[in-house]
Amino acid sequence: MPFIKIDEKEFEVAKGITVLQAALANGIEIPHYCFHPVLEVVGSCRMCLVQVEGMPKLQASCNTSIGEVALDKKLDGKYDMVVNTQTDAVKQERKNILEFLLLNHPLDCPVCDQAGECYLQDYTFKYGNAHSRFKEEKRVRPSESLGSNIVINQDRCILCSRCVRFTREISGTNELFVQNRGYHSKVSILKDKPLENLMAGNVADICPVGALLNTDYIHKNRFWNLDTIPSVCQDCSAGCNVDVFSQRDEIFRLTPRENHDVNGYFMCDIGRYGFHRFEEIERVNQPLVRNGKSFDVIDWAEAIQKTADLIEQSNGKTAGIVSPFHTNESNFLLGLMINGMLGMLPAIQAEEITYPSGFRISADRSPNQRGMNNICGGLAEDLSSEIKTQAIRGLYILDDGVDRELDDAWKEILAKMDFLIVQSYAMTDLAKLAHIVLPGLAPYEREGTITNDQDRIQWLRPSLSIKAESKPDWEILMLVNNALNKKAENFTGLDDVIIKMGEQFPNYSGITLFKIATQGIALNGKKM
């Protein structure tokens, strides 16, 4: 392994990696624009130039790979390469490049959505000049729409070509290209082939400046106002890691969070804009009990007691409907409570999409099918016939929160039940049929663990606070369970539930939220 020195730090690096990769991996900042870890190296921004000992001119660190040199050629007798990122020449060169990049830049940070997370802004503060020497007229170009969700502000574009390479190498859709030449270069599309693919939103994330913007977020907020919660996307079972940005209980945007065992650097637009679905939804805010054709509001204690009574009276003829949309903990507690027949509603399936880069949108559009199956062994295969043969009288349903057309067999079952208890955050079609509705939490309010289709357990963190009288789903289930069972188990938090779950399912033993952290754990220690 080559042994190198960058500035005053010395370390061993893998043979063949570049100076820039080595520096970034070891906490040394080398400013760069066109380099992105998963995109082809083009070396065109010239921002990452460094001094490599023995080389007459500054080298683009993104394209300088590190190899081993012969023993007698080692620098200072031990180094395979010595790099300096802090010489006067390097510092001056950074100033020069930034000066060039800012020549035609409108300097409109106060109205730019990227402000606060903009590499042009940051590097200019850190490495650039305080004043411009440009006396000529700036070029002004109109912003253009590249697709239904992406616009480009041509004046802010620094032509790093990350977005162009993204559509070539990652999405494989090839919508973007550089049009014209030299000073007139601009990122563009063909009229009849706009940037419309399910990964399009990522180009705004990888844009290091404020050129590419999601129309969904333009002028909605400022970066520094937003709280960032690392969480997991809940729109398919791939389980892409995301950062959820919110302010005062309102989500403003989702961006992909780096996780090389799951989604790499990207996410799809289904997940990215999916949070809007929950904004308009008719929420259930208090426990409800049926009164003829409508519901009466009741308090929690009464609701729990009524629920327990119904289950008890059914004499073991209550089936539990678990949900691939709910956390492992909620499904586990429902299983614990029913201790009998479990089933699920028809799964929500769509087309599986795999991109040339390997990025995948799963056909299973629920986030926790795998976890639910792990935790609730022995789900009834043919639920409707099972219900008939076992003479089930009531259902406790963890509602998916997704309305779907139920087939006649299901409609028949629901009509025949003596009672339906629906735990749901939304007034779904199912909830409308319920005898008791217990208000749980919506997806971005929930906390717990979910297991993706590669058997990786991940921590779903809440980004929004609990609304009205809703309670966490696991807590509702615990309360009902305790009301049913004289041996009450007072879990004080999720971790207690997870420990209990681990006792029963060895795959999940030894897991804590702390250990799952932001990157998740491959179950059975298998590298996924």
Add this chain to the structure above:
Amino acid sequence: MSAFKPVLTQHIHQQDCHTLPFYQSEGGYSALEKVLTMDPEDVIDVVKNSNLRGRGGAGFPAGIKWGFLPKDMVKPTYLINNADESEPGTFKDRLLINKAPHQMLEGMLIAAYAIRCNLAFIYIRGEFYKEAEVLEKVLSEAYAANLLGKNILGSKYDLDVIVHRGAGAYICGEETALIESLEGKRGCPRLKPPFPALEGYLKCPTIVNNVETLSNLPHIINQGAEWFRSIGPEKGPGPKLYCVSGCVNSPGVFEEPMGTSLKKLIYENAGGIKNGNQLKAVLPGGSSSAILTAEEAVVLNMDFDSLMDAKTMLGSAGIIVMDDTVDMVQACLNIARFYAHESCGQCTPCREGTTWLVKMLTRMVQGGGTAGDIKMLYEITDNIGGLIDFSKGSFGKTICPFGEAVAWPVRSFVEKFEAEFINYIPQQETVA
């Protein structure tokens, strides 16, 4: 030294000199016949021994370039004849294509055989429409005579040649941009390494040689490396085509040995300065070379090393002569405008810097010059092209040498004719 007799252009004034029968009647393709019996490595050795340096601009030794090809080749090797002649002031390759195309094709065959290539390209600039037609005719003649195609002259050696017309971009003369363009992509230079000899066309080993370089090969094979080295300076010998244009009485292409004095080329070959004016400045190697003042120019010899010592370059030997009626600021703006137009736009300094120069020079020419402009011109050119220190090699800051190609001339104009630039700055500005 006995009087030099043109080699490459010896027949260009004769009738039908571009046809195969004519070329064969003058002994054409005899070098090819000789080469086909040789070991390819031996052909490379002959060319190495001749010290033939590339005539396209960079002056890299051709034999050494060929030697960079991987020894155990598993992928096919390609030869590209760079006929993208686009350096302003250069028009020698066009002459060779029009008047001695078979000489060039024979050179291609020799090179292709030496590097074990079975598919070669002629990348010709888009504007050379007529020349491309000439080449198509030449190729069909050659195919008909079994000089191309399968089993050439019964030697079991196969070679196909394809003429590919560019779309008229200056940068596509840079070999990696040329390769990108040939692959059907946007003509942007590639990052190096890897160099084309290892990863070129379709990521296969590729050699790119200039028309004039290739045209020399039949003569080197026929007359030997020693004969070639006896012409001009040892380190960069051979016959050379010089393109003299600008303020001279009879501009044109002149074949003289390497190292011919600039004075002879201007005053004898090109008939001296027009209208009896005085020589003011010379761009010796196309518009991307640093300019020479009259005093510097008249004592210089036109070869790679002499011009390098004079902090300019032989380049493509496009000698642009300027007399005392030329406004150097306007000329400088003209050059800057050309390069701003032709920048591919990949690298920040070149994309942004070239247009900055144009905007600034335009403002100066229009009377809006300010006191700091001269200093700024120095700094911007340095920031685009890097410090110019010939003793230590190129100090470029961009992916390809285009940055230097604009920085060198502009900087040299300001350096050597600073007074004219100052004249463009209004009086009150200079006092302040």
